[in-house]
Amino acid sequence: MKMTALVDLTVGSPQFRIKESSSEKAALYKVYSQIDLSDDLTGVESEFQENRTIRTMDAVTTLNEKDIIFSLVSGKASLVQKNHEGYLYTQNYVVIKNEAKIDAGFLVYLLNEDKSIAHRFRMGLQGSMVLKYTVKQLRELTLPKLPAIARQKTIGKTYLKQLHLQALRERVAKNETIMRLAQLEGDHIHE
Numbered sequence: 123m124k125m126t127a128l129v130d131l132t133v134g135s136p137q138f139r140i141k142e143s144s145s146e147k148a149a150l151y152k153v154y155s156q157i158d159l160s161d162d163l164t165g166v167e168s169e170f171q172e173n174r175t176i177r178t179m180d181a182v183t184t185l186n187e188k189d190i191i192f193s194l195v196s197g198k199a200s201l202v203q204k205n206h207e208g209y210l211y212t213q214n215y216v217v218i219k220n221e222a223k224i225d226a227g228f229l230v231y232l233l234n235e236d237k238s239i240a241h242r243f244r245m246g247l248q249g250s251m252v253l254k255y256t257v258k259q260l261r262e263l264t265l266p267k268l269p270a271i272a273r274q275k276t277i278g279k280t281y282l283k284q285l286h287l288q289a290l291r292e293r294v295a296k297n298e299t300i301m302r303l304a305q306l307e308g309d310h311i312h313e
Contacts, residue, residue, distance in 0.1 A: 125263040129190075129229070130219040133257055134211040135182040148177045151210035154185060158209065159193055163200035163230075164289035165282070176210060183217070185209045190218040190226050192233060194255045197243055199233035201226055201282070216257055225271060227278020235281070238266060 152173040161167050176182075185191065189202040195214050211217065220226050232239060246259045268274065 128223040132217045134215045136213045148179045150177045154209040154211045162203045165286040166289040192216045197255045199230045225274035225278045228274035231281040
């Protein structure tokens, strides 16, 4: 079954068409980034992330909590977390509107991990100088046979929790390394 039979796709605002404004009446938006997508996927915020902002009177595409977002740059999907609600997303991203015909977490799992989907995406990238995914690839994507919705929810929830756990473990390991190196540096200075 084609993915578009289950969902609608909304491409982000073209950056070069957004007219920036200096008016205080213009809305100020934070621009969604690859780091934000990674944070949404793992549920762990990156340290020292500063988003670009745009002030404009234009109508732009913005995110809602629990939107499914797909990056045309990285080929990764995620569920938007509450802290990124209202962010402006550009033409490098597509929001996948799901009318409850497929579990959102399960769809993120399929887009990120399913081997047949990954193979189809890779086939579409061959021969390109710049490896970038396209909206056409998403529109033409055929999904494998879907399990019952209860099974989808279990898989989606487990997948997202596992990514969160992995990110937390990586943060702990990084902090332990920083602490040990600081200890060694302190020992070195006192010798």
